[in-house]
Every structure is written in C-alpha cells, then in structure tokens.
Amino acid sequence: MDFYPVAIEKLIEEFAKLPGIGYKTAQRLTLHVLNLPREEVVGFAEALVKARGTIKYCSVCGNYTDSDPCSICSNPNRDNSTICVVEQPKDINTLEKVQEFNGRYHVLHGVISPMMGKGPDDINLKNLIKRINDELKEIIIATNPNVEGEATAMYISKILKPFGVKVTRIAHGIPVGGELEYADEVTLAKALEGRTEL
C-alpha cells in the first residue's frame, strides 16, 4: 500500500511491468518523469505509441521494419546467394555493425527449446524453406552458441540438407583479445577443433 496520488501509482505500475524493472526502480523512474519538461514526456509517450503502431515484421525475413519488405530485403545491392539465420531482430543489428556480411537475413524469433515447450513449428522456419531458390548458395546459421542455439542449428541443417543448399555455422573459439587462461574448456575444445591453416 502506497501513499502516492493515483496518477503516480499508475505510472509506477506501468514502469514495473517492464522486464528487469522492480518496484523501487519504477518509483525512481516515475519521480524522474515528474520532473521532466512536459514536452519531453509527451515525446516519450508518442515514441512508445509510434514504435508499437508503425513497426511490423518483414514478410520476407521476419526483421522489424516500418516498410514491407524491410530495407535489407529490398536493397538491390545485397547478395542474394547467402542468408544468415539469427534468433532475434537485435542480432541483425549486431551483425550489421560489423559490416562484414552483405547477404540477406532470416529471423527465427526464438529457438527450439523442449524445456520451454518451443518446437520447430514455434519458430519462423517454414518461411526460410520457402526462400530456397536457385540463386541461394549458402545458409549461415548464427544462433547463439548455447544449448538451445546449437540444437536449433543442428535441426535446421538437417531440415535443409534435402534441398541441397550449403549450410554453415559461425565459428566458435577464443574471442579476439581474450586469453587462453580464462577460456572455458568447451570453448577451448571448439577452438582447437576449428583450427585453420596459416
């Protein structure tokens, strides 16, 4: 039971619904908002509604977009022969920052996880199969290197085999700038396994 006016209580509740935001943080954010210039608060509110209202999934790759198909799928300068498969739209952002990949993307919106009750039908996989054509030469699977990510990568590669398209997996190994001493055994084993000739 708190002793704030209703409008404050309500905003604290709204903030507390966000992931990773507890009651105390929600209270702190709310009191911060009360001290902001009114137009800034209105700007924040508009950004919320606008983001939710205008952003949809790209019908081709499943990325977030404000136009369909998304800017990557509709870019004629990108390579049609490679598709990089990622778990979430934010992974596209991460990869694009590296500026190493110029192909297309495909977003699974999750991974196969029997523990969480998520099977192959719960991820955006059927649309990936529809994208296979003569132009496509390689599918790079860039799911996260954890149990679910690996299992999903395995499953997808098995499903795609019959279509005769080359399926690759991003490399595991010691991070650049890291030290052998601090690498865990599984990473080290993967680094040895994936050694390349100099």
Added chain:
Amino acid sequence: MDFYPVAIEKLIEEFAKLPGIGYKTAQRLTLHVLNLPREEVVGFAEALVKARGTIKYCSVCGNYTDSDPCSICSNPNRDNSTICVVEQPKDINTLEKVQEFNGRYHVLHGVISPMMGKGPDDINLKNLIKRINDELKEIIIATNPNVEGEATAMYISKILKPFGVKVTRIAHGIPVGGELEYADEVTLAKALEGRTEL
C-alpha cells in the same frame, strides 16, 4: 550507428534518457514494448502524460499531489502540532508506510550541498518558516543520515531556533535486526550517544 527503423531508434533513445538505463537496457525495453498488445502500450503512454500533466506540488508542504492542498495537508484528523521535514516526496511515502507519525510533512526537495552548488535558497525552506504558528510545537528533521542531510538538519535547526519551536532529529543507531559486528563505527558511536534508559 544502428540499423533499426527510425521509430525503434527513437524509442530506444527515449528509454536511454531515463536515469540508470543504458543503451543495451533501452534496446531490451524497446523490443519488449514492440511485442506488447497495442492497448497496453497506449495505456503506458497515457499514464506517462497523465502523471506529468496532473501531478503538481502541494502549495503547503511541497509533496506531489493531484489536488491542492494535498491529501495529508487537507486531512483534518492529522496533528497540526508536529511537522516532519523530509528531503523528497518519496520519503513521505516511506514514513507513511510505517504508520507511526500522524502530523504534517514538509518537503525540502533537496539538501544544502555546497559541493553541488545548492545553498539554503535552493531548498523549500522559506515555506517551512511561514508554517510556524502557535499551534506548531515540534519540527522533526528526517533528512537522510549522510553528510549533506546532517548539515541541512543543523542549518535548519539554527534557522528555526529564534522562533522558539522545538526542533528534533530522527535517531541514529543500529538497525533493528542488525548486528553490532557489522555496524560501522560512526553508527555505533551514534548508537552509544543516543542510548536511552530501560
């Protein structure tokens, strides 16, 4: 440089403006919002604008309120003989939860802090002096027990002396349920100093 549609970028920026929210958290919150039902996002936006729009400071005590004077100042069942002085509106909430104090409050909206360039004129002190009348018997200073809070308490008590009103300070000591072993020396010294007869 990121590769999100403009509406997403904008919302990430807005979240990142909030205190304690970095870019990565802002990105996570934004992607969470995109997956919420539209009416929930609108509800959040409305709560923001409404809180900022309807909440003002009580002209008597300086607390946040949607009606002026606030519910505590206008409550006839509360004791006019005591005013508890706090730093922030949230401190009123904390004290009200304890249900031990039935007097009035006064919010300073800060503390005197020469380091931060905040002097006596930068806190809500003049209005406190205006509230001194024959009915008022005691002013309890409940600023935080840190350097600025203590200095502010000292300053206020000095200012109020000439008016002949009793000025008290909340007690310092070992927290209930705490252990002597883990108390710092200053707290322990204060606990000894403030000992009471059994």
